[in-house]
Amino acid sequence: EAQVTQNPRYLITVTGKKLTVTCSQNMNHEYMSWYRQDPGLGLRQIYYSMNVEVTDKGDVPEGYKVSRKEKRNFPLILESPSPNQTSLYFCASSLFQGAGTDTQYFGPGTRLTVL
Amino acid sequence: AQSVTQLDSQVPVFEEAPVELRCNYSSSVSVYLFWYVQYPNQGLQLLLKYLSGSTLVKGINGFEAEFNKSQTSFHLRKPSVHISDTAEYFCAVKAGGTSYGKLTFGQGTILTVHP
Numbered sequence: 001e002a003q004v005t006q007n008p009r010y011l012i013t014v015t016g017k018k019l020t021v022t023c024s025q026n027m028n029h030e031y032m033s034w035y036r037q038d039p040g041l042g043l044r045q046i047y048y049s050m051n052v053e054v055t056d057k058g059d060v061p062e063g064y065k066v067s068r069k070e071k072r073n074f075p076l077i078l079e080s081p082s083p084n085q086t087s088l089y090f091c092a093s094s095l096f097q098g099a100g101t102d103t104q105y106f107g108p109g110t111r112l113t114v115l
Numbered sequence: 116a117q118s119v120t121q122l123d124s125q126v127p128v129f130e131e132a133p134v135e136l137r138c139n140y141s142s143s144v145s146v147y148l149f150w151y152v153q154y155p156n157q158g159l160q161l162l163l164k165y166l167s168g169s170t171l172v173k174g175i176n177g178f179e180a181e182f183n184k185s186q187t188s189f190h191l192r193k194p195s196v197h198i199s200d201t202a203e204y205f206c207a208v209k210a211g212g213t214s215y216g217k218l219t220f221g222q223g224t225i226l227t228v229h230p
Contacts (some may be wrong), residue, residue: 042220
């Protein structure tokens with residue numbers, strides 16, 4: 001089954017403790033992206049990747065890192081999480097470099113709480 | 116840069132009633148428009164998209180949307196809703212050309228269908 005998977009689905013952590021949220025897709029998609037969803041703000045893009053070893057900042061990249069060493073994986077790294085990073089995170093992927101005719105597929109989400 | 120405004124944060128309706136969820140956008144270039152649905156505790160699923168051509172777009176689950184360029188709107192409609200349509204709905208816009216897939220989302224509209 002074609003899908004985007006994220007792990008963990010739920011995570012509670014403390015300020016300053018490094019964490020990684022994994023994202024994997026099995027559709028051989030070139031484009032991958034991370035979003036955060038906050039009430040009243042919709043989804044905002046954190047980082048995106050157009051292919052292996054090609055990443056760039058989205059609208060809200062501060063406090064996050066990403067890497068794209070393999071085409072299928074796009075982990076999101078929080079080196080020193082803070083409470084304002086408490087949010088619902090979504091990974092998404094699409095086949096081409098985000099052309100308008102291309103559909104983005106979303107993972108199930110990771111709910112992160114930073115105490 | 117583009118932006119999206121969803122005019123209603125919450126829309127309560129009774130089952131079998133019609134519904135319209137409103138979306139306005141702004142952009143200095145041509146755009147592609149999308150509606151996504153998020154059921155409770157799930158990721159986002161594409162409902163429909165407007166890329167070009169006919170301004171009336173039909174999607175899944177009986178939803179449709181109309182692109183109005185002069186009013187920069189892309190309202191979502193369904194003639195008769197079901198309890199199962201209860202979800203949060205997001206309007207999104209992507210600039211035409213080499214935008215590398217960046218989707219700009221609205222704030223979301225929570226549709227609650229009452230029996």
